[in-house]
Amino acid sequence: MPRSLCGSAVRNPGRNPGRAVGLVAVLLAVAGTLALAPTPAPVTAPASRSDLRLVQAAADPAPPGGQTVLRALVANGGPDVTASPFTVTVLLPARTTDLGGDFPASCAHAAAGTTVSCAFPPGLPQLRTAIVEIHVLVGGDVRPGTVLSGGVTVAGPDGPSCDHRPYSIQVR
Secondary structure (H helix, E strand, O other): OOEOOOOOEOOOHHHOHHHHHHHHHHHHHHHHHHHHOOOOOOOOOOOOOOOEEEEEEEEOOEOOOOEEEEEEEEEEOOOOOOOOOEEEEEEOOOOEEEOOOOEOOOOEEOOOOOEEEEEEOOOOOOOOEEEEEEEEEEOOOOOOOOEEEEEEEEEOOOOOOOEEEEEEEEEO
């Protein structure tokens, strides 16, 4: 039997027409009472059975003082479409800076400049990916041959509590 927003069972009044008339009268009386009642808090969607995972996090090599783009892919292994928003957080390596112009437009860097968080809405279908692109500037004082290390995390109620993947930028 289906459930209402309140968690109680909903019966089909069509099986007993006399009962349906009584139900309509009760609903009208309740509706008049509810019009005077305060508005309840919004109901949040229950978590789906989606499976959010980071499948890739990589950046091209860059010279000292040069630019590169970090690309991260988040996949929904399903079986459901995501029902809740999720966030991809990028930890930038030391001696790098977010240049801005990141994708998606929801990306915002923290005041300290060491992390970038990108919010995604619900609705990522099963077996589809979401992409994050972060434009990174490597410090001019970084020596060629240095490997700069960072990490990417995806978190939200629809996937595992947290999935993390490291990445590196090779300085040439």
